[in-house]
Amino acid sequence: MLKQRIARTALPSLALCTAMVAALAMASPANGASGRSKPKEQITMAANPAALDIIPLPCFSGSFQATMTNTGQQAQFADMTLSAQKPITLSRDIFSSYLPAVDPDQPVSTPVEVRAPRDTPPGTYDVLLAMNKQELRVPVRVQEPPAKGPGDNVALGEQAFASSAHGNFPVCGGVDGNKDHAQWSTRTGWNDATPTVFPDSYGVRFPTPQRIDQVELLTLDSASSPATRYGVRDWDVQVLTDGQWQTVAQVRGNTSGLVTSQFAATTAEAVQVVIYASNDARYSRIMEMEVRGA
Numbered sequence: 001m002l003k004q005r006i007a008r009t010a011l012p013s014l015a016l017c018t019a020m021v022a023a024l025a026m027a028s029p030a031n032g033a034s035g036r037s038k039p040k041e042q043i044t045m046a047a048n049p050a051a052l053d054i055i056p057l058p059c060f061s062g063s064f065q066a067t068m069t070n071t072g073q074q075a076q077f078a079d080m081t082l083s084a085q086k087p088i089t090l091s092r093d094i095f096s097s098y099l100p101a102v103d104p105d106q107p108v109s110t111p112v113e114v115r116a117p118r119d120t121p122p123g124t125y126d127v128l129l130a131m132n133k134q135e136l137r138v139p140v141r142v143q144e145p146p147a148k149g150p151g152d153n154v155a156l157g158e159q160a161f162a163s164s165a166h167g168n169f170p171v172c173g174g175v176d177g178n179k180d181h182a183q184w185s186t187r188t189g190w191n192d193a194t195p196t197v198f199p200d201s202y203g204v205r206f207p208t209p210q211r212i213d214q215v216e217l218l219t220l221d222s223a224s225s226p227a228t229r230y231g232v233r234d235w236d237v238q239v240l241t242d243g244q245w246q247t248v249a250q251v252r253g254n255t256s257g258l259v260t261s262q263f264a265a266t267t268a269e270a271v272q273v274v275i276y277a278s279n280d281a282r283y284s285r286i287m288e289m290e291v292r293g294a
């Protein structure tokens, strides 16, 4: 069921400052009986957040939760189609679910990742959620990318990689610009997934070779989880030049939350740290890695 074509009806402007917006679908009664029929199909669509800001770099994707809720009196299957204005891309283009008719209503949600390729012009792009004859617009505001000139952090938002990544600690967390140790475990840092097994490695690849001479490594150092107990202890800093990794700095016996390694300026395609030990001998934890050049 629900295979009818999506009608692209014009939407009234929506108040988008709230955390949730919803559009109501109510199909016509199955027959023309006047005033007696209960609505058979009554499904709401929602997006949370209702609008999002993203930066056109590989590690700065955004996401929202797409939700369908059956507020009617009959269980049904529903198909939500998702589309995006080019060049924005989405992690899925359809969301299908069985929607029970229960009281209280039972929303069914799925995460949708939103990406803007590098060099996407700043501006507002539409993501559209459609179902039956209703449509919900999710504005995606593409921001200016951060400056990457001399002295700037050239790792910010670029493609991070790691030997492994623990569930809630994605590789992008170490290059997202968030250095608030109190927010550790909110996807703002990287943690490996091989407890007690070393070495681990974590790095970032540049879109074009960068002239660099400094790596700042912030390891976990919060009030409850100080670097002396949970930070990384021993690592090498390596740069990738002409496809070969070279060690340019070494750190041993660290107990600090921030270590700056400086080295002779070199042109690198990527930078990584190879971690040999942490202070709890279990996990490698990086809050942020910053890379700079003169």
Ligand SMILES: [Ca+2]
Residues within 6 Å of the ligand: 173, 174, 175, 176, 177, 178, 179, 188, 189, 287, 288
């Ligand atoms: Ca971070």
